[in-house]
Structures are given as structure tokens and as C-alpha cells.
Amino acid sequence: MNDKELMIIQSAIKLFAEKGFQATSIQEIASASGISKGAFYLHFKSKDALLLSILKHYHSQFEEQASKIEELEPRARFVEWISLTIDVISQHREFIITQLREQTVPFNKEIENFFRQKEWEGYLLYEKYLISIYGDEIRPFLGDLIIMAKGLLRAYLELIIFDVLHFDKAQLGAFLLERMDHLVAGFYESPLVPIISEQDLKRMWKSLRTAKIGSAEYLLEQLQEIRKLAHDNEEMMITLDVLEDELQSKQLRKPVIKGMVYNLEQNEDFSEFAGLIKTYILE
Secondary structure (H helix, E strand, C coil), X not given: CCHHHHHHHHHHHHHXXXXXXXXXXXXXXXXXXXXXXXXXXXXXXXXHXXXXXXXXXXXXXXXXXXXXXXXXXXXXXXXXXXXXXXXXXXXXXXXXXXXXXXXXXXXXXXXXXXXXXXXXXXXXXXXXXXXXXXXXXXXXHHHHHHHHHHHHHHHHHHHHHCCXXXXXXXXXXXXXXXXXXXXXXXXXXXXXXXXXXXXXXXXXXXXXXXXXXXXXXXXHHHHHHHHHHXXXXXXXXXXXXXXXXXXHCCCCCHHHHHHHHHHHHCCHHHHHHHHHHHHHHHC
């Protein structure tokens, strides 16, 4: 993203927060950015494309900050991740409220797919964090624990977004982690079977994987995007050609894909795409 696009994004965020997405025109965004309407289209093909870029921008900022806490001890990392989430939600509260108000407006498929992808990644993150804290022993009731953890955090975030109640946000991470401790202890003591079994969880993961976010169609779209980064790298172009052939094949050859993923991981520009292949195809 270049400086001009970042300036347009920042101007659009302010206008969307003030007027709403639908009520804001491209001309208004262009004027606020100090460019012509025609110049706007040199950077974004539509207002929907701009909104998608804004969402990606926010998530990219969050993920960059979250990467800095990965080396923490599991319990401390969970608490810091919640604190980071609260900070981001608080900073962009007006923009979030605008989007919630316009939820009834149908998004295009690309934006819908982006939300689904982030929802899927969120489940994976909870799985990773909770297992790192409590160990593999919680797998029989992991599905229920993820649902409860997500639900508790979401409820408190809604209080922040809608400014319903003021509370000590700095304590929320430790407070929720302690509630997780009590839930885990209760699961071990309870004679009741989990609502979401291990098989249910596997089916849910499989269902999400077979949605567009984890489909060969989605991965092929991402592959075509990163080809732009490989135009002067013959080895990487060959790697992408092989991956494209595999993704278009009716029978995926995982050993071949693993080899290509290894090649991608050797170059920082392609490591994110390598992660997608590993998440949706190899794991």
C-alpha cells in the first residue's frame, strides 16, 4: 500500500464514521483526500474495494501488533491479546458502529469472504491459545470452551462499542482467563458430556475449510495476486506454476505441495501465502 492509498483510506475512515458507508460518495472521499474522482479510480476500482482495503488495513495493523506478543508465556500472551483487542476496538469504535448499523446492506462476495476468513482464523487462534494454556487434555470439550470464550469476550466488547457500561478494561484479560480456569475445572468435574464433541469440532472445521475461504478457488485467486511479486524470480514462478497445477487437479498430491510450500517459506514475501496453503490444504 503506497502513501496515496493510505491517505485515501484515512480520509474514507473518517467519512464512513461520520456519515456511514452508503451515504458517503466517492467524490466526497476524493475531495477529502485532495485528489480528483478520476484519480481515486487509479487506486481503488470501487467503494467496496476501498472498504475491503480498510478492513485489511485494520486487520494487518492488529496482526502486526499481535505478532509482538507471540513469545510470551501462554497465559500472559492470552491476557495481552485481550488487552490488544480492547485497545483496537476502542480506537475504532465509531467506524465499527457504522458498520454494525449497515449490516443489513449486502456486501459483495469479496468482503463477505474476508469476514468469513477472519472468523475462521479467529477459531484457529482460540484453539491455539487454549491448548497452549491447558494442554491437549482439554480436546474433548475444546469446542464448548472456544464457544464460551468467544461469547464472553464478545459480550464485554459490545459494552465497549456501545458505551453501555464503564469498567476497568485493564483487568478484563486476567478476569476472563480466571473464568476460563473455572470452566475447565468444571468440565473435568462434570458428569455431563460436551455439547460439541471432538467429532463435531472436526466437522465444523471441515465445513469451514470447504467454504470459499479454504477452497482451491480462493487459493488460486491468492496465487494470481502474489504472482506480481515473482515476475523477476524464475524459481518462484516455477513454484507457483506447480502449485497452480496441483490446485487445479482433482487429486491433490500433498508431498508435492509440501515441497512447494517449503520453497515459498524461504522468501519472506511469500511466507503468508505459504501459511494459507498449510492451513487450508496440509493441516
